[in-house]
Amino acid sequence: MNVLTKAFVVLVTVTAVMVMALVVSFAANVENYRASNEDLKTKLAAAETKARSAQIEITAATERLSATINQQVAQINQLVADKAEALAQVAELKSQLVDAQREIARVTADFANLTTTANQNAKLLEVTLEEVKQLRADKLAVETQNIQFQNRNNELQSRHDALERALRRSNEQVAALQDQIRQLEERVATLPAKEESIQRAPQTPATPITGRIVRLKKDGQMTFAELNVGSRDGVKENMEFLVHRGEKFLGKLVVEAVDVNAAAGSIVMVVPGADITGGEAVYAGP
Helix, strand or coil: CCHHHHHHHHHHHHHHHHHHHHHHHHHHCCCCHHHHHHHHHHHHHHHHHHHHHHHHHHHHHHHHHHHHHHHHHHHHHHHHHHHHHHHHHHHHHHHHHHHHHHHHHHHHHHHHHHHHHHHHHHHHHHHHHHHHHHHHHHHHHHHHHHHHHHHHHHHHHHHHHHHHHHHHHHHHHHHHHHHHHHHHHHHHHHCCCCCHHHHCCCECCCCCEEEEEEEEEEECCEEEEEECCCHHHCCCCCEEEEEEECCEEEEEEEEEEECCCCEEEEEEEECCCCCCCCCCEEEECC
């Protein structure tokens, strides 16, 4: 039962009570019935007017209440729809939250891995820096050695140049000595032959032979020398050796006797002003 019905029932009840009162009054006061009948009709008409007005108001109120109820139902339906949408959004947010938590877990794991990698890279960087320091030290040492080698090379180049100059001077001296030898040979050729060894032409080996005078012995005008090279080294009788001390040419020696490891001969020519005392080097060859 709605509000309008209740109001109508109340109104009808009130009206019934009033009518009952009128009936009782009419029964009690028959004599006054006619007089009061008109009054009751008037009051009834007024009550009916009021009832119609109340009905109109009740109808209007019912319509307003229905409209309000419909509006509230619409609002409730909207709220239900909003709630459903909110629940869907909450479910979506929960799903996003789960995804976010998974992403956070993955990022945390990646961060831990990156931290481990960073620590490893830091250690590797320290080792690399130490290796770079060592390489720099090695490079400095190599550069120092290179400078030393360059200085040594420059020194050797200077010595080489000096030796080349000395060699040129020696060649000039050799040329001069060879000229002196030719002159001496020409003078010797004009002298009468005294011994068979002088008459024979000296031999020259096909390959160079070098040795040293180990002993000297003088016998009048002749000077005999013992060499530390023999037949094993290719020495033969009547082989001619040049005698020199360092770069200085001193004279000539002709072999007269040959052993396996030694040989002996006579000094056949001495450069004027030179002195052969023993220990000098000897050379034979082309």
